[in-house]
Amino acid sequence: MDNDVSAGSGITTVVGRLALGVTLLAFGLGTTEVIDGVTAADAVSIAQYVGGIALFLAGLLALRDRDAATGTAYSVLGALWFTWAVRAGDSGNSAGLFLLLFALVALSLTLAGGDQLGQATYGLLFVALVLLAIARFADSDVLTTAGGWVAVAAGAVAWYAATAASAHWPTALPRRAAGRGVTATG
Secondary structure: OEOOOOOOOOHHHHHHHHHHHHHHHHHHHHHHOOOOOOOHHHHHHHHHHHHHHHHHHHHHHHHHOOOHHHHHHHHHHHHHHHHHHHOOOOOHHHHHHHHHHHHHHHHHHHHOOOOHHHHHHHHHHHHHHHHHHHHHHHOOHHHHHHHHHHHHHHHHHHHHHHHHHHHOOOOEOOOOOOOOOOOOOO
């Protein structure tokens, strides 16, 4: 595995990924209700301050450093997490629509490219939000739990990406050289 692959543009990327990872882990674990007495409502303060304000500020700092991709991602995600925290009491179709719109942002970030761990985080966030939106529209506890677990996975990937960048762990999967691989037999 390659230890020298960049995981972003420095400290703002690490801070942003930690903020996103912690927020997604809290939100996802609360949504699954796997911990007795802990619900998604218990993640509201983390979503507001860590996922909202800290992530938004990391995005502004990245934009100041002329890192448009990271700055855009973190400032938009920060604004969305802050809004989710403020509107946490919404239910039914209103919450489903918000989650669906939030999912479209995650899809855009996934398709925008970047490093593998960033794309994996945004892709998993997209899937989680789509599942949670459908769960709200259909009033499905099963889809809510599934969406929560996918959010936990997204949070774990974001946390790993931040930790890997700080600890100089591998941040990319090795690629096979062109022309190498399976050979045909005659």
